[in-house]
Amino acid sequence: MPRAxxxxxxxxxxxxxxxxxxxxxxxxxxxxCMAERILPSPPNTRAVDFWCGSCSERFQLKxxxxxxxxxxxxxxxxxxxAALRSDVAPSLFLxxxxxxxxxxxxxxxxxxxxxxxxxxxxxxxxxxxARRAGWVGCFIVLSNIPLDARIPMVQGGVPLSSACVRQxxxxxxxxxxxxxxxxxxxxxxxxxxxxxxxxxxxxxxxxAESRKIESLHPDNxxxxxxxxxxxxxxxxxxxxxxxERGRWRVRETIGAS
Numbered sequence: 001m002p003r004a005x006x007x008x009x010x011x012x013x014x015x016x017x018x019x020x021x022x023x024x025x026x027x028x029x030x031x032x033c034m035a036e037r038i039l040p041s042p043p044n045t046r047a048v049d050f051w052c053g054s055c056s057e058r059f060q061l062k063x064x065x066x067x068x069x070x071x072x073x074x075x076x077x078x079x080x081x082a083a084l085r086s087d088v089a090p091s092l093f094l095x096x097x098x099x100x101x102x103x104x105x106x107x108x109x110x111x112x113x114x115x116x117x118x119x120x121x122x123x124x125x126x127x128x129x130a131r132r133a134g135w136v137g138c139f140i141v142l143s144n145i146p147l148d149a150r151i152p153m154v155q156g157g158v159p160l161s162s163a164c165v166r167q168x169x170x171x172x173x174x175x176x177x178x179x180x181x182x183x184x185x186x187x188x189x190x191x192x193x194x195x196x197x198x199x200x201x202x203x204x205x206x207x208a209e210s211r212k213i214e215s216l217h218p219d220n221x222x223x224x225x226x227x228x229x230x231x232x233x234x235x236x237x238x239x240x241x242x243x244e245r246g247r248w249r250v251r252e253t254i255g256a257s
Contacts, residue, residue, distance in 0.1 A: 001102040002026070019102060020063035020095060021049060028093065029162050031109055031151070031169040032057040036162075047075065047083070048090045058090040058112075065099040068106055070143050077122045077138035087180040089115055092140070093153075107154035111169060113176040114149030115140070116184035118216040144216075146191045148172060148239075171252070174237035182233075188216055189230035190239060193250065203228065203246040 001023040006015035021040070029036050030052040038050040038059060050059040062072060072094060074080055083089040092115075094108040121139040126132055142150060151168045153160055178186055192209045193201065203224075210223045220226055231248060234240045240248045 001097065001104065003102045016063060016065070016097075020097060021061060023104065024050065024061050024093065024095070028059075029165075030055060030057055031091075031111075031153075031162075031165050034166075047079075050093075059093055060090040061093045061095060063095040063097060065097055068094050068096050068108060068142075071121065071139040071141055074120075074138050074140050077120065077136045080120060080138055081117060084115055084117055084120070085180060087113070103157060104154050105157055107152070107159075109151040109153055109165065109169070110140075110142075110145060110149055111151075111172055111176075113183065114145055114172060114187060116144075116187045118184055118188050119144045144188075144191065146187060147194050148190065149175075149187075178233065178237075185217065185226060186230050186233050186237075188213055189227055190234055193231075193234070193240065193248075198250070200243060200247065200249045202248070203231070206231070 001019050003015075003019055005022045006019045009015045009018065025038070025040050028038050028050070030038050033052060033055040035052050035054040039053050041048045041051055041058075047060055048058045049061045051057065052059075062074075072092075080089065089112045091112040092108075092110040094106075094110065095104060096106040097104055119141050121141050123137040123139060126135045128134075148168070149172055151165060153165050175183060175186065189206065192206055192213065195209070196205050198205065206227050207224055210227065213227065214220070214223050217223075217226075231240065235242055235248070238251060240250055243249050
């Protein structure tokens with residue numbers, strides 16, 4: 001990484017920000033189209049760090065030196081929730097770097113249309129003594145995002161080919177066509193299907209996880225009907241195929257990323 005760009009900053013956090021953003025500007029390609037570089041957003045652009053000059057896809061970079069675990073710190077809860085519901089949230093680059101060598105260790109891509117209200121977790125409000133007392137942030141919960149949508153771009157310091165990344169991104173495109181209000185349901189059911197770790201499964205296997213789905217959608221009283229509907233959406237989107245009444249086959253197995 002171009003560590004020299006951070007030499008004028010005393011704060012480690014500021015140094016890390018400018019170094020990782022400089023690396024991203026020099027190395028990241030657009031997974032949504034064939035553009036080989038993405039562009040930095042204008043200064044003071046909120047929540048969007050980069051964009052594609054060819055297809056206008058927008059991206060936010062989140063970088064840290066520690067491992068990318070299940071929860072990723074994000075901004076204001078209400079702001080992020082509104083962005084997801086109106087389908088204007090950016091796609092995410094989640095980058096892990098080595099603080100000693102300033103090398104990229106891991107990089108994950110999460111397309112914006114794979115984020116849903118279920119992937120957000122409200123944080124506790126800041127204390128009354130904090131500068132922004134009462135402010136409520138959020139976490140992005142990776143385990144509530146299907147494995148399909150956690151696309152590796154660098155693993156253990158080794159970059160994956162742009163063709164491989166774009167192939168996995170394009171595999172998800174049918175989800176983008178689902179209305180944002182319904183897409184959260186589709187993603188949640190897909191996440192349950194992936195969690196079954198079965199090539200073939202039955203409706204009952206998914207029904208067995210209905211309490212988990214119900215906890216994510218407490219206002220719906222017809223969980224099983226909704227599950228059957230979403231299985232049909234996943235069939236139409238090419239993620240599963242119908243074998244016989246109440247029985248399905250996963251079309252592609254996704255390994256842990």
